[in-house]
Amino acid sequence: MTYQHFSIEERESLQYMWWDRKSIRSMAKVLNRSPSSISRELKRNFPACRNTYTPRVAQERALSKRRCRGRTNRLKNDRIRQYVVFHLKKRWSPEQIAGKIKSQIGESISHEAIYRFIYASISYGKPRPGFEDLRPYLRRHRKMRQPKGVRRYQRLSKYQGLSIDKRPSIVNTRHRLGDWEGDTVESVNHRPGINTLVERKSGLVFITKLNGKAADNTTKAIQSRFRNLPDKLKHTLTMDNGPENSDWRSIEETAGTKCFYAHAYHSWERGTNENTNGLIRDYYPKKTDFSNISEEEIQFIESELNTRPRKRLGWKTPLEVFSVALGG
Structure with missing residues (x-):
């Protein structure tokens, strides 16, 4: 079996699970890796000065080692x-x-x-x-993402939405289209930002500019993007448990999908969405004021991401895969 290097997303998940005091075996099960691989990765990247694991440092160290194996200063032609x-x-x-x-x-x-x-x-x-x-x-990960939900950990219970634990197991397989993940990318100084919806199998993303931080703004954004989708392409929506996503009843009634909440500070449970938000940050880094970004620019970025080839899709684009299901 060929060894697969740890990705930055896996390393970020390791960091969250380390903070959550998960066991080595639990981490290995989540990432579908052997416990020995997890143990080596953690031991290799624990600096002597700090008893913590930093995914950015681990990723840069791994890339540096690979770069040192051999270099060439030109491509073939x-x-x-x-x-x-x-x-x-x-x-x-x-x-x-x-x-x-x-x-x-x-x-x-x-x-x-x-x-x-x-x-x-x-x-x-x-x-x-x-x-x-x-x-x-190139995609950069020089700034650590702040773990989402840490300050909101006690809020989930009041929304009384369905936990991700109740979500149909077929969603985890990515065998069907129509299972989505949703999140909000914040603007500078915690101002209204953008709503992102990512389809798990194809990776297709909808990006919508928000007019405010209240839950009804997020609800309207989701409704507007799901309204014209056939039922077969909107089975489930898994969201972060923040207050902007609290109006799950309205979303289910008007958007025609079933809503689920991820656990607090478990961003890997919405890994497709987190990865896509990282791609968006390539264009709009943290401290971007989205009030200065036009709707046209937002739609341009959406188109750019949906027409990039993906390795896991056999180098097809998310739009190509999703369009087949739409019949066009």
Whole structure:
């Protein structure tokens, strides 16, 4: 069996579970990894000065080790280089580029070669003469995400919504379309931001600008995006347990879906949504004031994300997969 490196999402989940005092075996079960792999990852990345696990540091250390195995300062030819640079600037990941390049220009290259090309162009933190710094176009995780729900831990009980524990088991398999995850990306100073809805199987995302932080604003956003979907494409919606998502009864009645709440500070239970929010932060980092972002810009980002090829979809795009179910 080929060893699969830990992803940044897995490392963030490890951090949350460590904070939650989960056992090694519990962590391994959640991440579908062996207990020995979890144990090695934690031991390897516990700094002597602090008794804590930091996913950003662990990820950067792992990437650094891989980069040091060998470098090259150029791709095979100009055609490949132009394709790679163009799509990096469209915020495609090296894996997405490597997965799609052969079908589009008849050439092939590995994602590792793309990473080597990017980092071999840098010397002492600056681009080498004649080279462009392409690192800003990679996904970065240099700022730790604050664990959601820590301050809201005691609030879930008053909403009396269904726990994720009651959600149908078929949702976990991703075998069907129509199971969604929802969240809010906050604006600067906790002002109204955007609502994100992500379909678990295809990865299709709906991004809607919010006019306020009250629950009715989130409810209206969900209603507007679900209104024209057929019933077969809106089975369930799993949400964060914040007050902005408290009006689950109205959502169920008007949007035609069944709502469930994730556990407090268990962001991995909405992993698809969390990952997509990270992609959105590539365009709009923390401290963005979404009141200054137009609806047109929001829809442009939505289109960009929905037309990126995904490895788990066989390099199809979320829109391609979702459109088949829509009959078009």
